Amino acid sequence: MIIMPAVDIKNGKCVQLVQGKPGTEQIVLDNPAEVALEWEAKGANVLHVIDLGGALEExxxxxxxxxILKNVSVPVQMGGGIRTMDDATHLLNIGVDRIILGTxxxxxxxxxxLLSREFGSERIMVALDSKDSKVVVRGWMEKTDQTAPxxxxxxxNKGAGGILFTNVDHEGLLGGFRVEPLLELLESVDIPVVYSGGVSTLEDVATLSQTDAYGVVIGSxxxxxxxxxxxxxxYENK
Incomplete structure (x- = not known):
């Protein structure tokens, strides 16, 4: 299970929000590229970069x-604000290893x-952000009528090479999480699933390491x- 530090960017700074809500910034650091380099120096093998400003249409x-891409040498997976094929293609062409498509x-x-066929499915990840058991889009502001599974x-079936599953109900709260929604998703698909949301303690990491999750994003x-x-x-090799 790969440990992926989160580098969330808003207004040019590295931030951590509560449940993705603007105005709830708990951490604000001036230089996201320096932050990314620090996580790499501490041993991170993959970085999880999210353009929150893009996701929130700001x-x-x-x-x-x-x-960040110029400074780090480890793979970067990136999402947030990828609204068009041109957006996606640009990011893949400038060195993002894996893009995360949501809305x-x-x-x-x-x-x-189309993107999986052109760039390889391993470079295309789909974000399934779940709130009250339904997937939400547009920066978690719009609810769909479908579940993550x-x-x-x-x-x-469309060719995605992986899924980022975020439990919005727990995101940024540092209060732990329920593992059952993740297990339901893991039973439904055969492609890698990365978990995000509410991972607060080493015990949470240990719990996830006992599942078939491919990776875990840790932020706050x-x-x-x-x-x-x-x-x-x-826990990466356990």
């Missing part, structure tokens, strides 16, 4: 993403098929020090 931070994939599933199967807990990255990395 204006993107692509220049900041480009700066675009769910509203236009054919884009997953239902959409996961559709996206797998790393920035607030309730999880030490080096300790979490001990």
């Amino acid at each position: 204006g993107g931070n692509i220049q900041v993403v480009e700066e 675009l994939a769910i509203k236009h599933p054919e884009t997953v098929e 239902q959409l996961g199967k559709i996206m797998e 807990a790393l920035y607030k020090g309730t999880i030490n990255l080096e300790d979490a990395l001990a």
Whole structure:
């Protein structure tokens, strides 16, 4: 299970929000590229970069993403604000190893098929963000009528090479999470699933390491020090 530190970008800064809501910034750091380099130096093998400004339709931070890509040598998976095929193609061409499609994939599933065919399915991940058991889109502001297992199967059939499953009910709260929704999704698909949301302690990491999750994204807990990255990395090979 791969440990993926989160580098969330808003207004050019590295931030951590509570449940993705604007105005709930708990951590604000000036230089996201430096933050990314620090996680790499501490042993991270993959970085999880999200353009929150793009996701919330406040204006993107692509220049900041480009700066991160120039500075780090580990793979970067990136999502947030990828609204068009051109957006997706640009990111894949500038060195993002794997893009994470949310709203675009769910509203236009054919884009997953086209991008997977052109760039390889392993570079295309679909974000399934679950709130009250339903998938939400547009920066978690719009609820669909489908569950993560239902959409996961559709996206797998369209050629997605992986799924990012975020439990929005627990995101940024540092209060732990229920593992059952993840297990339901894992039973529904055969492609890798990365979990995000509410991972607060090493015990949470240990719980996830006992599932078939491919990876886990950790954000607030790393920035607030309730999880030490080096300790979490001990679970990568378990």
